[in-house]
Amino acid sequence: MESSNVLISEQLALTKYCFDKLLIAIINTFKKKHQIEIIKDSQLFGFGNYDMTKPNLKSEFESITKNYINGKYLYNKNRELKQGGPLIKINREYKYAFFNYLGYNSIEAFLENEVLDEMELEKQLCLIQTVHTNEEYYYCAYYFGEDQKMTKGKLIIYNNWSNIELRFVYFDEKDVKSEHIFYGVIKMSEDFMFIHTKYIVNNTKREGASFIFFTGKSTPSERNYLIGTYSGFDKYNRAIAGKMILKKFEDKKAMESEFATRQVNSLFTQELRRERIIVESYVPNTSAKISNKSPYASLFSNLSGNYLFTFYSNKDELYLLELSIDSHNYNILSNDPNLIIENDIVKLINRGQNVYLDF
Known part of the structure; x- marks a missing residue:
């Protein structure tokens, strides 16, 4: 099991015991770093009417991830713990912030240093192994x-x-x-x-x-x-x-x-x-201003009808091709059942002065 998978891969499930150890370690690290003994939950986690200019975990985590962190996420996980949830699941973008904040590059390193109860350690390792059967x-x-x-x-x-x-x-x-x-x-x-x-x-x-x-x-x-x-x-x-x-x-x-x-x-x-x-990000006032092609719509509408194309070589007639452009979808159609038209394009170019046909 690679350490990088633990930190960047799927959602991480922690036992109540291990999550409690993680939360305590985060709070103790924060208080020691900023020499704070007493702090309101909203300021500690960084939600509600907290002061963004003062220390808070939300800002600390965002400096690690370089992305947005919901300050109430860890607070809500703590509430799940207190309400007796059997497992605490941490999303991938948050577990990276939590473990790195404590200086650990893998969950194994965290467990080795923070979870000393052998039975609880075994529970958590079995849980991780089960989760890792979900392949990425x-x-x-x-x-x-x-x-x-x-x-x-x-x-x-x-x-x-x-x-x-x-x-x-x-x-x-x-x-x-x-x-x-x-x-x-x-x-x-x-x-x-x-x-x-x-x-x-x-x-x-x-x-x-x-x-x-x-x-x-x-x-x-x-x-x-x-x-x-x-x-x-x-x-x-x-x-x-x-x-x-x-x-x-x-x-x-x-x-x-x-x-x-x-x-x-x-x-x-x-x-x-x-x-x-x-x-284009543009809201037209009239249909005539939908795009720069709109003024030539009346000319485009006249393109439907039957066409006879004559191919020459040195003034000698080589081939006649009968095509039509239908008046509903402006598709190019062949009047010869042995000729199939594909990938046809009909449009006006040069500000409506020329007709461009491609097929």
């Missing part, structure tokens, strides 16, 4: 992102395919890296996996992106690749949607190795390039 799954996510660049994310699925942690890295024009973290829940329905995420900014949880992946009839963990869609918003505050590919890795180390490089498999790039919808 590691993926890299690929999509065509901001600034028309291929983007990678790393996705960890845990807690029996109930929760995910997703991280994306972006680089600005000066090649400075920034990381964005999303936490989400998974719902399985029919042949699809639905993921809904949230992210934290200014100490507040906000709605994140949503994802849908086709999994088929087998369990998702059997699939080395999953293909689906994402929808959300980009760094320019625009609504976006597109295609995404997930690639499964054997372990966390292999996933991290792939995530560390900016290179993307050309096969993924071929599949995903331009597979992106961008909706």
